[in-house]
Amino acid sequence: EVQVVESGGGLVQPGRSLRLSCRGSGLNFGDYAMSWVRQAPGKGLEWVGFIRSKADGGTTDYAASVKGRFIVSRDDSKSIAYLQMNSLKIEDTAVYYCYSDTVMVPLEYWGQGTLVTVSS
């Protein structure tokens, strides 16, 4: 059974940093792109960014709203993807979801999400 599990959320002050983790199991983690999506309270889904598989170059893309502040990385030896969030703003408050992607099947396996609250 495929499982994707996020961790690392919590309460953080504006301007500080936080790193989220996304661990995959039951899948050949290195074959998948790993993506992050967030959902502010009572709002819709907003794509944050992703990292391609090593076979596809391991490159990253980001939403304009987080570009230059957030960084997605991966450690395939541990089956973990990371979302490093810097210079956090109040409007970054959301549940952050991680999901796996392939060229064949996008948006396939989702985690349960982790809540990030940015507040002073």
Added chain:
Amino acid sequence: QAGLTQPPSVSKGLRQTATLTCSGNSNNVGNEGADWLQQHQGHPPKLLSYRDNNRPSGISERLSASRSGNIASLTITGLQPEDEADYYCSAWDTSLSARVFGGGTKLTVL
């Protein structure tokens, strides 16, 4: 970042058919096709359909997706109480090099 356009809400009766729409442009829906997700309150999204009309295993045959130009549609027949949820369309935007989502449609089954 420009997103896709979905009606905020749709209401239909039990066992009726609902068609949800999603409008994009030639850089996203019109180019790569649309993906559809379902989200129940308090739960993560779930993939229903990808690249216009491909269903992952385990997804009900009551769901079907289609596309005409830059507009994608998700049709759910024989509506059941468990179909009541938020539905999101999404597509990769080649001009933005980013994935875009619609604002979501809340489907109410009366």
